[in-house]
Amino acid sequence: MLTTFNSTIKITLLILLLSCICTTSYAEITLPKLISNSMVLQREQAITLWGWGALDEQVEVQLNGKPVGTSTTAAGKWQIQLAPQPAGGPHTITIAGTNTIALNDIYFGDVWLTSGQSNMDLPMRRVKHTYPLDVAEAHLPQVRVFTVPSQYDFNQVHNDVSGGQWLAVNPNNIEQFSAVSYFFAKALHQAKHIPIGIINSSMGGTTAEGWLSEESLQAFPTHYQKAKQYQDKHYLAQLINSDKKAQAQWHNQLTQNDKGTAEELPWYAPEYKATNWHSMQVPGYWANHPSFKDESTINGNVWFRKTLTLPNDAANEAGQIWLGTIVDADTVYINGHKIGNTGYQYPPRLYPINKNILQAGENTIVVKITSNHGKGGFVLDKPYWLEVNNTRYDLKGEWQFKVGALSAPPPSSKFVSYTAPLGYYNAMLAPLLTTQIKGVVWYQGESNVGRAEEYKSLMATLIKSWRAGFNQPELPFIVVQLANFLEAQAAPSESHWAELREAQRQIVNSTNNTALVVTIDVGEWNDIHPVRKKEVGQRAAVAARHIAYNETALVHTGPQIRCFEQHKQSITLHFEPSSAALKAPHNVVHGIQIQTEDAPFHWVWGHIKGNTVVITAQQEHVTGRVKTVRYAWADNPSAANLFNDAGLPAAPFEITNYCEQ
Template sequence: MKFLSLNITCLLVVLHYTLSLGQVRLPRLISDGMVIQRDVEVKVWGWAAAREVVTVRFKGKNYTTKTSAEGKWQVTLVPSPAGGPYDLDVEASNHITVKNILVGDVWVCSGQSNMALPMERVKERYPDVIAQASNPFIRHFFLSTQYNFKQPQDDIPSGSWEAATPASVLKFSATAYFFAKTLYEKYHIPVGLLNASVGGSPAEAWLSAEALKTFPEAWKESQRFSNDRVIDSIITAERLRNTRWYNSLRRADEGYKGEIPWFDVNYIPSGWSVMNIPGYWRDYGLAIHGVVWFRKEVNIPASITGKPARLFLGCIVDSDSVYINGIFAGSIGYRYPPRRYELPAGLLKPGKNTIVIRVINSSGKGGFVKDKNYKIVSGKESVDLQGAWQYKVGAIADSLPPTTFIQYKAGGLFNAMIAPLVHYPIKGVIWYQGESNIGIPGQYQALFSSLITDWRKQWKQGNFPFLYVQLANYSLDATAESGWPALREAQRKTLSVPNTGMAVTIDIGEWNDLHPLNKEDVGKRLALLAEKWAYHEKNIVYTGPLYQSMKIKKNKISLTFTNTGSGLTAKGGDALKQFMIAGSDKQFVPAQAIIQGNRVTVWSESVTSPVAVRYAWANDPKGANLYNKEGLPASPFKTDD
């Protein structure tokens, strides 16, 4: 009997395993709440047992197919107009119902951190927008960061469709949400956002293997990282190096060595110096890496105590740990996020309170970024924290070599995050990227143009609209000789690729922040481009003036532009600024410029035989004010090669 029972058990296990192999399965994109592209054929695909019959039902129509020997299947739905919600049924050895499907317009939202940046990061700027973000017809699918250097993936490991609500919208890409919101308010067509963006990623990480072969160095890199042992050895070595660096710093830190640590409420400071915050400690003669402690006593009014408050500490280079009255209040481990710490009721007390910040800097200048918020806020009351702080060095260390971000290597993000999407029909792409390529601006036009062509080839949908953001103004830690202006020029020249549009943002960045908060205007300017290139609106002004040609007239140069709208203007009524002119020596000097009809005439008394003009050719071209009368800024440009 025991033998028979064992055989039956084994049979049941085998039967269960066999049946599980036959279970029909869908890719993660095809799931509850999805948005599918209107007015085109839509593929529905998945996996089941080999040679199994699969039936798909959608909007009263049946679609039947049989899986391949590998267990793959696919059907093609006939085009549908915008609408919904609908259900989709898949029948094989099991039954799946995909619920609450909308038919509308699907946009891939990709690039690096300025596309990835979520609404949560801009919630102080847009509280009313977030509070009113209840729209079941705007939906977002977030792809977590994944990489693969061996082959394109056919699915993604996680993610789900979410409709916009005040809670869920905090996870939406801010740029993409404002883009979708603007389009929905105009067309009332459901919008689906596929957010495949990774902070810090260079363009080459998003190219397929086929496209990478045009760029030998990038192709070589992708092949190197297809070896798991290479990746494992780098990760292991750098993890060990970083652990040793931080542990050594902790052991050497004088702030922890005494009987009472420097953050403790009972610690009495001795031998501390004074520094004005915000600012960098190198400006005070501390050309060091390591740990510097900061301390400030502030008076808190009784009206703020007894209830939750928020501590704003701008941005800190590189990482910080904060203590209020000896109690740990929060920590952020890298430089870019804004410091916004939630303080529970009871942590602050009436009268004197002590704030201590332990700052670790591993490279570059350590300290506090200027022109940011440094304050405690509760309701409508606030306490300013700028000004004199005490400081003392805790430990000094050698700079920490940069970490290798494997996901940034060529081809890895395409295989893992774009390849799984290419069977899913889309309306187009919005793209915000380039900051990570400023070191090679001369290659960017070729890289970016290849990326656009490559993605269109992968989707097999012709020249769908590819709309992108030109880099905003920014100058923190960037020299005058950096690649920012040249990268913007490469982006401008990429407009030669058919059915592309560029949103100019040279006027809405922040000199001290790689991640400017004004994502509303970015989204709206992308939406204007979509109205032109995706919705084929006529007689709209969809971008600012774009340089077209020049003509030398004695000691002056006359410039012509496209997209002048109802006319060129100098915003603010001032004289045109940020124009420069050069002779044959290519030494550019500030120039005078005036608008004459739809032309701009440029000259300088010091250049008698001009050959070239540049406009807004700087990292942060303050005062650049050439616009069209519709309020859209001119793109930076140069006339020389």
């Protein structure tokens, strides 16, 4: 009996073993998502093609029908080195093993990685109204973009991204691409006349530490400890579930308490009579209204109404409504029809209006705003109008408003993925390291504002780590400096944004084969996501041509400060030698601050004189020995006006070093 039982077990195990062997033997070869149709491969470098397959499977690779190499899988993975190829295409690559994969429309060119946070992630659809011709005429078949989907993982280094495909630029898909990446690629393609591939791996809100490996994070104990905590899946799940529950409770309670939908006739209904409502100027913030006296209860749901009279020819026509940007979330109704909603502050509110909604005569526009933190309302200096039949009707001015429900701010989240260390490196950067690239364009820093000194170390570590990961010690690295943002200040003051910009300037100055893209002239005081991304991409392309394409005579940056000297009658700022002359309106430079031993920082102005800016001692406060000179030192340095005749702005700076005698 026992012998029969043992024999049965042995036979069963043998069948299972043979089944596994057979299944493994006939497993198909597969490829990472970056190795796919329409891809761009780095020209003039040996290329690693790789994938997965069965154990000891023979894999052969052909380029345009000609064998280029074979490989045998080891530990389920195979790889083949493709010899350097010149720019051009299209090519076909065939990979044959148990199955055959044919890749078509392949080009060799230059592949650039673009990465960072929301200003790199910002898609062309957000700027299409600023650059309508660029969108309409986007026919660039040799510019290809691969967008890495958002994902994080604290426990595992991924060997493949979660999705994505290579797409050649055309009007049908242009709106989904990163705007900075697109304008950068377009400018390079037009300058170098070769195929350009962009791998965009960016995620809004991410910190620099979110893009560091676990090994690199060990130099930053606080971030490393946080990453190790998040590796406890049970602990992380508890945080996420707790946050979801708290947020849901806050929103549910707000909805239940909202008089705007609790009454028999909702406030967005056109027949609702808005009596006893307050009035307010739009754009603006309701916390500034005299009816709000207690700032601890200015958050919640507030409803706004406006009546707009339209002519007969607008009746039943399609249109669109612009409502600037709103703090924080909104739902918009016209004549009782819901036409759109947005769940957070930053996107522009541009909603299409379908036919048969607008009517001749009076139209009722209702906006329910939900404010989570800070001042709720309509952001200043943004477009507010309704457009129909190519005619715009201004929506600025007096609106009625009424509180639906007020509340204390919702509880702060205990876990915010995009501010966490490690996770985005593991899932969105590590899978790219087997790809050969030409260089990196990095646009990030907003989420590290307030930690400038640490940022210098984080970025030095990041650049070194990525170069090691790509096995390119001199990998070109282009850093986009933070744009001007927030309200301009009349008096000199300390600025976390200026400190972060200075950290970025110092990182580039102390790291070989890097370049700085200055953007203090293309930002918006009221929007952390300025739309002028074309200048950013084009300036990054000029920087790339200088450091990655050896166009050494090309002026790739604005004036760079070197040192200053002080005489009895003047202070002279010396700039690095350049083939581009200093330039300012009427040769007068504003935005300079000096600090002397016997006075705090004060504004001064200077005259351009050759490669210097001279500040005369006759100005008020120019007395005593100078300790520090600053330029464009503010969140929004609106007075800064120093450029070169290549049209590039001077980088903001803070210096204490006198010129050597």
